Amino acid sequence: MSYAQRVIEGLKQKYASEPVFLQAVEEVLMTLQPLLDKDAKYEKNKILERITEPERIISFRVEWVDDKGEIQVNRGYRVQYNSAIGPYKGGLRFHPSVNLGILKFLGFEQIFKNSLTGLAIGGGKGGSDFDPKGKSENEVMRFCQAFMTELHRHIGATIDVPAGDIGVGGREVGYMFGQFKRLTRSYEGVLTGKNLLFGGSLARTEATGYGAVYFAQNMLEDRGENLEGKVCAVSGAGNVATYCCEKLLQLGARPVTVSDSRGMIYDPEGIKVDVLKQVKEVERASLTRYAELVPTAKHTPVAEYPEGRNAVWSVPCFAAFPCATQNELNLADAKTLLANGCKCVAEGANMPSTLDAVHAFLEAGIAYGPAKAANAGGVATSQLEMQQNAGMQSWTFETVDGKLKDIMGNIYKNAAATAKEFGQPDNLVLGANIAGFRKVADAMIAQGVC
Numbered sequence: 001m002s003y004a005q006r007v008i009e010g011l012k013q014k015y016a017s018e019p020v021f022l023q024a025v026e027e028v029l030m031t032l033q034p035l036l037d038k039d040a041k042y043e044k045n046k047i048l049e050r051i052t053e054p055e056r057i058i059s060f061r062v063e064w065v066d067d068k069g070e071i072q073v074n075r076g077y078r079v080q081y082n083s084a085i086g087p088y089k090g091g092l093r094f095h096p097s098v099n100l101g102i103l104k105f106l107g108f109e110q111i112f113k114n115s116l117t118g119l120a121i122g123g124g125k126g127g128s129d130f131d132p133k134g135k136s137e138n139e140v141m142r143f144c145q146a147f148m149t150e151l152h153r154h155i156g157a158t159i160d161v162p163a164g165d166i167g168v169g170g171r172e173v174g175y176m177f178g179q180f181k182r183l184t185r186s187y188e189g190v191l192t193g194k195n196l197l198f199g200g201s202l203a204r205t206e207a208t209g210y211g212a213v214y215f216a217q218n219m220l221e222d223r224g225e226n227l228e229g230k231v232c233a234v235s236g237a238g239n240v241a242t243y244c245c246e247k248l249l250q251l252g253a254r255p256v257t258v259s260d261s262r263g264m265i266y267d268p269e270g271i272k273v274d275v276l277k278q279v280k281e282v283e284r285a286s287l288t289r290y291a292e293l294v295p296t297a298k299h300t301p302v303a304e305y306p307e308g309r310n311a312v313w314s315v316p317c318f319a320a321f322p323c324a325t326q327n328e329l330n331l332a333d334a335k336t337l338l339a340n341g342c343k344c345v346a347e348g349a350n351m352p353s354t355l356d357a358v359h360a361f362l363e364a365g366i367a368y369g370p371a372k373a374a375n376a377g378g379v380a381t382s383q384l385e386m387q388q389n390a391g392m393q394s395w396t397f398e399t400v401d402g403k404l405k406d407i408m409g410n411i412y413k414n415a416a417a418t419a420k421e422f423g424q425p426d427n428l429v430l431g432a433n434i435a436g437f438r439k440v441a442d443a444m445i446a447q448g449v450c
């Protein structure tokens with residue numbers, strides 16, 4: 001059994017109740033063997049055993065009072081995974097499905113994603129099983145304040161800098177920033193994704209979706225292709241999906257789908273981003289409302305999905321952008337996409353494709369951009385926000401967007417060159433994993449063991 005396999009087997013025994021974490025670890029470790037074979041120092045320094053264990057896990061009770069005056073209790077977490085190359089950095093997820101296994105998967109991915117950006121940021125993730133759906137503005141505010149009442153003692157601009165993820169956007173970041181400031185009397189860039197009024201960066205909101213499209217452009221350019229005039233399938237309807245659609249439209253492509261937990265929209269003329277923003281950002285409504293506002297669009301409710309699979313992936317497209325959540329695209333979906341002629345997949349969500357779907361894309365030889373490379377634009381722009389806060393500056397939209405474009409180009413070049421170095425030129429999963437891992441692992445070795 002190889003070194004990577006032995007470590008995976010050990011983790012399967014130890015963390016049997018954390019399947020998504022084990023999936024994320026397997027996806028990374030199984031591609032590292034060529035590097036581990038080439039250089040014995042990683043096994044000698046027990047790097048795989050060390051890098052898969054979070055440096056610190058903070059887990060805490062969050063209690064708050066709802067609008068009826070009743071006490072509510074949630075669980076809060078921050079997984080400070082790896083600080084070898086910079087302060088812990090990564091989002092907060094508020095969703096009823098959140099548990100430690102999910103945050104460990106997200107935190108583990110974040111280590112390599114952040115390393116790939118080329119910027120000085122370590123990996124972390126946090127969140128709560130709090131469900132923002134159906135909560136009033138005041139309830140969301142009280143929850144965010146209660147969450148930060150504990151979290152504030154563990155974070156700081158040079159220690160750990162949280163941001164948004166599913167269920168956490170500008171509104172929630174604002175409430176948490178306010179509470180951090182009240183409790184610490186410190187005005188610092190402790191969170192990213194802030195409002196422009198108090199230290200936020202232009203283009204941060206757009207960055208993850210825009211970045212996924214820039215990554216797709218890089219992959220396609222190398223293959224003599226482009227997105228102009230092409231039909232694209234996008235899943236999700238949050239911040240990532242919205243700005244992915246916006247950038248596709250700007251480039252002359254035609255995104256025809258979006259989806260949420262209730263169903264999917266097929267808009268053959270192309271998704272109307274202003275309507276999507278109105279429905280999701282302003283009204284915080286379901287996509288059924290989009291269909292009300294755009295009569296040419298068709299809404300398919302989840303109950304009518306084929307075999308329970310997201311109907312987005314049955315829409316013939318040139319390029320697919322999974323921007324919803326983990327494991328939203330399985331082997332059957334991958335086969336459908338490929339049979340319908342899909343030539344490019346760029347992942348906006350974290351780990352949206354199951355392991356067998358990833359293998360199907362790699363075997364088919366299409367342009368496949370794994371999440372930790374393709375969606376790194378969000379966290380990269382968060383780091384640009386940290387730079388602006390530290391220097392007490394605010395850069396123009398064009399400056400930040402220009403830097404984002406360069407970073408996405410460099411991530412692609414680094415992953416592609418590393419894939420080539422290890423003899424698998426089209427395998428960006430291997431390229432991204434090895435490139436991201438190597439920098440962190442070498443930093444850990446250089447810093448010694450204690």
Ligand code: GLU
Nearest residue numbers: 090091163164165379382
């Ligand atoms: N949640 C985003 C991600 O998955 C962004 C994290 C950040 O900006 O720190 O990378």
